[in-house]
Amino acid sequence: DGGITQSPKYLFRKEGQNVTLSCEQNLNHDAMYWYRQDPGQGLRLIYYSQIVNDFQKGDIAEGYSVSREKKESFPLTVTSAQKNPTAFYLCASIEGKENTGELFFGEGSRLTVL
Amino acid sequence: SQQGEEDPQALSIQEGENATMNCSYKTSINNLQWYRQNSGRGLVHLILIRSNEREKHSGRLRVTLDTSKKSSSLLITASRAADTASYFCATDDTGGFKTIFGAGTRLFVKA
Numbered sequence: 001d002g003g004i005t006q007s008p009k010y011l012f013r014k015e016g017q018n019v020t021l022s023c024e025q026n027l028n029h030d031a032m033y034w035y036r037q038d039p040g041q042g043l044r045l046i047y048y049s050q051i052v053n054d055f056q057k058g059d060i061a062e063g064y065s066v067s068r069e070k071k072e073s074f075p076l077t078v079t080s081a082q083k084n085p086t087a088f089y090l091c092a093s094i095e096g097k098e099n100t101g102e103l104f105f106g107e108g109s110r111l112t113v114l
Numbered sequence: 115s116q117q118g119e120e121d122p123q124a125l126s127i128q129e130g131e132n133a134t135m136n137c138s139y140k141t142s143i144n145n146l147q148w149y150r151q152n153s154g155r156g157l158v159h160l161i162l163i164r165s166n167e168r169e170k171h172s173g174r175l176r177v178t179l180d181t182s183k184k185s186s187s188l189l190i191t192a193s194r195a196a197d198t199a200s201y202f203c204a205t206d207d208t209g210g211f212k213t214i215f216g217a218g219t220r221l222f223v224k225a
Contacts, residue, residue, distance in 0.1 A: 004156075033213070042202060042217040043157075050211065058212065090156055094213075102147070103204075103213055105156035 002027045006091050006106035013078070013085070013113050021076045021109045023091035030095065032074040033103070036060060037088040046089075049074055078111060086113045120203055120219040128224050133190040135219040137203030138183075146179055147204045148188050151218070157202065160188075195225040 004025045013019045025032065031050045035043040045058030049068040063082025068074055074093075078085045088110050092103040121136045139146070145164045149157040163170045163179045163186065170177045176189040190197055200218040207214055 006156075031211075035215075040217075040220075043215040045212055045214070048212060056211070088154075092157075101145075102159040102162060103149075103157070105158070107156045108154070110154075 004091055004093055004104055004106035006089075006109050009107065009109060011109060011111045013111060015113055016080045018077055018079050019111065021078070021089055021091075021111070023074045023076065023106060024072055025074075025091075025093045025104070026072060027093055027095070027104060028071070029093035029104070030071070031093060032068070033092045033094075034058075034064075034066065034074070034076045035090045035092065037090060037108075043090060046076065085111055087111060120201070120216045122219060123217070124220045124222070126222045126224065127193060129193060129195055131193055131223075133193050133197070133221055133223070135188045135201050135203075135221070137186045137188070137216055139186075139203075139205045139216075140184065143181075143205045145206060146177075146186050147213070148175075148177060148186075149202045149204060149215075151200045151202065153199075160201075190221075193221075193223045195223050197221060198223045 007022045033048045034046040037043050044060050046064050047066045049055035052071050055066050055068050065077045088108050090108045091106045094103050119138050147162045148160045151157045161172050161177050163177050174191045179186045200220050202215050202218045204213045204215045
């Protein structure tokens with residue numbers, strides 16, 4: 001079945017550590033997105049990528065980094081510069097380079113900073 | 115950046131009743147979408163309505179769009195306990211490269 005796989009589902013980090021969240025899709029979608037969700041709130045865009053080797057900052061990119069070396073993969077690194085990283089992180093993809101249709105989401109990764 | 119705002123923030127109803135959620139947004143859009151999220155899970159797409167459409171149906175879902183008022187509504191008819199979830203509206207930004215989500219309506223359907 002085609003879909004988006006995020007891993008790990010749960011992750012604990014000590015302050016000062018970088019962590020990388022994985023996002024893989026086998027939908028052959030061009031564009032991929034990373035969102036952050038805080039309890040009881042909506043989604044805020046961190047980074048997005050429309051094609052391989054290209055990505056753009058979203059609304060809350062500070063303290064995060066991404067790469068897009070392969071079409072299927074869009075990993076997100078939460079760096080030590082992110083002051084409040086505890087959150088639920090969602091990866092999504094869409095067919096085509098432009099946002100004109102349905103976003104497909106992974107099941108999310110919950111990051112907790114100890 | 116523009117963002118849809120849902121109203122109410124939370125809604126509690128009995129099974130069998132209808133649930134109506136509203137969404138307002140700020141700038142012109144190409145389309146508006148509704149998504150559902152079960153607790154601790156990813157979002158699932160429900161329905162997309164384009165700016166030149168006024169109403170759309172999908173099963174027990176009815177979505178309306180009023181571009182003059184920059185608002186949309188999602189109606190779930192004959193609700194079931196399994197409809198308990200958060201519902202988000204989402205709009206494209208004017209550049210067409212990002213989807214912007216509102217804060218969501220938390221729906222609780224009591225059996």
